[in-house]
Amino acid sequence: MKFLCIGRNYVEHAKELGNEVPEEPVIFMKPQSALLQSNAPFYYPAFTNELHYECEVVLRICKNGQYIQESDAGNYYDAISVGIDFTARDIQAELKKKGLPWEKAKAWDNSAVLGKWQPIGEGLKKDDIRFSMKKNGAFVQQGHTADMIHPFDKIVSYVSQFFSLNIGDVIFTGTPKGVGACVVGDELEGFLGDESMFKLLVQ
Ligand code: ZN
Helix, strand or coil, rough: CCCCEECCCCCHHHHHCCCCCCCEEEEEEHHHHECCCCCCCECCCCCCCHHHEEEEEEEECCCEECCCCCHHHHHHHEEEEEEEEEHHHHHHHHHHHHHHCCCHCCCCCCCEECCCCEEECCCCCCCCCCCEEEEECCEEEEHHHHHHCCHHHHHHHHCCCCEEECCCCCCCCCCCCCCCCCCCEEEEEEECCCCEEEEECCC
């Protein structure tokens, strides 16, 4: 499996990092080795001094496909959750300055955290999903899918023009504003609506 990740999908987040709001989705990938296996400890990586959390809605791909039409995209994912796209922000800043690829900042081992999956039911309103994350018990990010620049079906369609989607792939749909640093000892808890989806201690 692979992770397909969307950058700058919320206007307020693009602004907080001083980025332009792109017309087309910004895409990057993480390999399977980026997955933090459930209940595995998360260790602060030695190569960064500025570890940032990015809490995002994630989609699970349930059907192989490429060149997917937006009108058909809803058939290609069957479950939703929240996750963390961990980012070594200091390394990313260096890479961006030099115009280099982002993998060292984004795609390292255990940089992708996934909450438990919730099957997508009939009643799901894709543009009306609240999600949030707490750090040490206080909200640090609160998002709503209505604020996404590119909604789920557009993302699935767009990425599939470049990359085949395979069963089990996961799409990170972008982070809302409120990204920030974490340190050893911090506890991060992600929510879909009011339901806790993951809890993680930085060690
Ligand atoms: Zn992200």
